[in-house]
Amino acid sequence: xxQHTFTVNGRKVTVDAADDVRLLWVLRxxxxxxxxxxxxxxxxxxxxxxxxxGKAFNPCSVPVSAIKPGDEITTIEGLADPATGELHPMQEAxxxxxxxxxxxxxxxxxxxxxxxxxxxxxxxxxxxxxxxDEIRNICRCGTYSRxxxxxxxxxxxx
Numbered sequence: 001x002x003q004h005t006f007t008v009n010g011r012k013v014t015v016d017a018a019d020d021v022r023l024l025w026v027l028r029x030x031x032x033x034x035x036x037x038x039x040x041x042x043x044x045x046x047x048x049x050x051x052x053x054g055k056a057f058n059p060c061s062v063p064v065s066a067i068k069p070g071d072e073i074t075t076i077e078g079l080a081d082p083a084t085g086e087l088h089p090m091q092e093a094x095x096x097x098x099x100x101x102x103x104x105x106x107x108x109x110x111x112x113x114x115x116x117x118x119x120x121x122x123x124x125x126x127x128x129x130x131x132x133d134e135i136r137n138i139c140r141c142g143t144y145s146r147x148x149x150x151x152x153x154x155x156x157x158x
Contacts, residue, residue: 006067008033009078019065024048026064027075035076035107039138046137049108049115050075056115076107079114090114093154101141109137109147117155127155 001016008031015030022041027033027050036059039047043061050059051074052067059073067073079088087095090110100106112135120127132148139147 002065004064004067005069007072009074010072010082015064017064020063023059023062023064023067023073027059027073033075033077037104037107039104039108044138045105045108046112047105047108049111049137051111051115054115054118056112074111076111079110088114088154089157090117090151090154093150093157096153097146097150099143099146099150101143105137105139105141109135109139112137113147113151113154114158117151117158127151 002019003014003016004026005012005014007013008027013031015026017026017030024036024038024041027036028038036050037047038060039045041060043058046058048058048060049056051057053072054074079091080086088110090113094100094106094110099109116131116135117127120131132151135151
C-alpha cells in the first residue's frame with residue numbers, strides 16, 4: 001500500500017492508502033477528522049469544503065495521490081487557536097447569528113467563507129454580494145440570509 005505524507009491542521013501525517021482513495025475518506029476514516037462532511041462525493045454540495053494551502057477545495061473530489069508532501073490541509077478542526085482554544089472569528093460569527101440548524105453544511109460553509117474573505121482581501125477589497133453569490137455550498141435548512149450576515153460579521157473581525 002502506498003504511503004502519503006502531508007500536513008493536516010498543523011500536524012504532519014503519513015497514511016497508507018491506495019492512490020485513488022479520495023482525500024475525504026483519508027481524513028474521515030483513516031485520520032478520524034470528521035468535520036468535513038460527506039454529502040455528494042462529486043464536488044457539488046460542498047459539505048466537505050476544507051483548505052489546501054489556504055485555498056478552498058473539496059476533498060471528496062481529490063485523490064490522495066494528488067496531495068504532495070508540502071501541502072497543508074486545514075479542516076474546520078484546525079481553525080481554533082491551538083494554544084487558547086479560541087474560535088476563529090468566522091466560527092464566532094456563526095454562533096452570534098445562530099446560523100446552524102441541522103449543522104451538517106456548517107463546516108463547509110465556514111471554510112468556504114474564510115477562503116472567500118481571504119481571496120477578496122488579497123485582491124485589495126472587502127467581500128461583497130457578488131462573492132456571496134459565488135459561495136455554492138448547499139444548506140438544506142435554508143439559513144442563507146443568516147449565513148450572509150455571519151460572513152459579513154466574521155469578515156469584519158478577521
